[in-house]
Amino acid sequence: MEYHVGxxxxxKELKMEVIYTPAPLETxxxxxxxxxxxxxxxxxFYEYFDPSRIQVLGKVEMSFLDGLEVEDRKxxxxxLIATKPTAIVLTRxxxxxxxxxxxxxxxxxxxxxxxxxxxxxxxxxxxxxxVELAPRITRHGVLVEVYGEGILILxxxxxxxxxxxxxxxxxxxxxxADDAVELRRVSNRTIVxxxxxxxxxFIELRGVGIINVARVFGVGAVKPSxxxxxxxxxxxxxxxxxxxxxxLESDNMELLGIPIPYSVIPVRPGRNLAIILETxxxxxxxxxxxxxxxxxxxxxxxxxxxxxx
Numbered sequence: 001m002e003y004h005v006g007x008x009x010x011x012k013e014l015k016m017e018v019i020y021t022p023a024p025l026e027t028x029x030x031x032x033x034x035x036x037x038x039x040x041x042x043x044x045f046y047e048y049f050d051p052s053r054i055q056v057l058g059k060v061e062m063s064f065l066d067g068l069e070v071e072d073r074k075x076x077x078x079x080l081i082a083t084k085p086t087a088i089v090l091t092r093x094x095x096x097x098x099x100x101x102x103x104x105x106x107x108x109x110x111x112x113x114x115x116x117x118x119x120x121x122x123x124x125x126x127x128x129x130x131v132e133l134a135p136r137i138t139r140h141g142v143l144v145e146v147y148g149e150g151i152l153i154l155x156x157x158x159x160x161x162x163x164x165x166x167x168x169x170x171x172x173x174x175x176x177a178d179d180a181v182e183l184r185r186v187s188n189r190t191i192v193x194x195x196x197x198x199x200x201x202f203i204e205l206r207g208v209g210i211i212n213v214a215r216v217f218g219v220g221a222v223k224p225s226x227x228x229x230x231x232x233x234x235x236x237x238x239x240x241x242x243x244x245x246x247x248l249e250s251d252n253m254e255l256l257g258i259p260i261p262y263s264v265i266p267v268r269p270g271r272n273l274a275i276i277l278e279t280x281x282x283x284x285x286x287x288x289x290x291x292x293x294x295x296x297x298x299x300x301x302x303x304x305x306x307x308x309x
Contacts, residue, residue: 003132003134003136004029005030005128005129005132006027006029006030007021007086008024011025013128014125016113017112018110019090019111020110022104028110030054030087030132032052032053032054032086034126035125035126036054036055038080039061042076042080043064052086053086054089055080056118056121056122056125057089057090062094065077065097073097081106082103084107084108085109088109089125091113091115091117091118092115094113130187131192134185134192136182137183138183139180139181139183139255140180140181141155141179142161142162142178143228144173145223146168149229149285150227151228151231152183152193152228152260153232154231154232154234155267159234159236160273162178162179162203162204162205169221171274174223175201175213176195176224177193177195177200178195179199180195180196181193181195182196183228183255183256191258191260192225193225194225200222201215231260231263232277232280233265234265234273235266237267237268265277
């Protein structure tokens with residue numbers, strides 16, 4: 001599935017100036033998260049040029065064009081703009097050539113301007129598009145931030161996901177999403193979760209109803225998005241099932257092709273799930289820093305060989 005984002009979002013977030021647009025910016029869709037500086041195109045190398053990328057002209061490209069004869073410059077600019085790139089952006093408040101304005105109008109190409117330096121602007125564009133155009137799925141669950149760790153809580157309906165989230169919020173942690181969690185693969189190592197706009201900050205508690213967490217607990221109790229560092233599945237306690245007691249075994253669940261640490265936590269009366277998840281978050285952070293309590297205990301007991309079995 002191909003995702004897209006309106007050019008107006010980039011212009012608004014990066015405070016760019018619109019020199020020319022052939023149509024309302026919200027109707028011009030960006031579909032490629034990559035950005036290009038068309039230096040090779042301007043010197044005559046046309047292979048592998050991708051017009052679906054936003055083209056950024058900085059000081060280097062404009063200085064090169066300044067050194068050309070007028071007719072030569074016109075020909076090179078026309079060749080570039082005739083490919084109809086998604087948009088052309090001038091950085092450092094560089095001034096567009098008159099012929100550039102003529103050609104963008106002829107071929108219907110948006111022309112934008114930014115005061116940022118070229119590298120900073122390209123990095124910002126890639127960062128925004130990396131999120132907006134990322135592959136995504138929606139999972140039924142709750143996403144919370146606990147001690148800086150993003151925990152995706154899964155489990156069947158009624159198992160206590162939302163109640164656990166509210167208890168964590170009361171203890172100073174933050175809610176990202178309840179019920180529907182939109183997960184995006186923003187890089188080859190990172191999954192970021194957020195809530196759909198229409199249900200953001202709302203949470204459902206059976207017997208109480210719908211509450212707005214930002215209104216009840218304050219804006220410090222919510223966050224728009226968070227990286228998923230671990231997955232916890234809540235399930236009713238099954239006496240016949242053997243649950244992990246040492247944490248020595250490391251299980252993963254794949255989300256969009258990325259393995260995420262995964263644990264199953266049994267639920268029964270008397271268990272404080274909020275405290276358990278706080279401890280799980282701290283333990284997960286320690287493991288990322290290279291420390292494993294189970295391995296240390298086995299080492300103290302002289303059972304180091306059991307670690308590799």
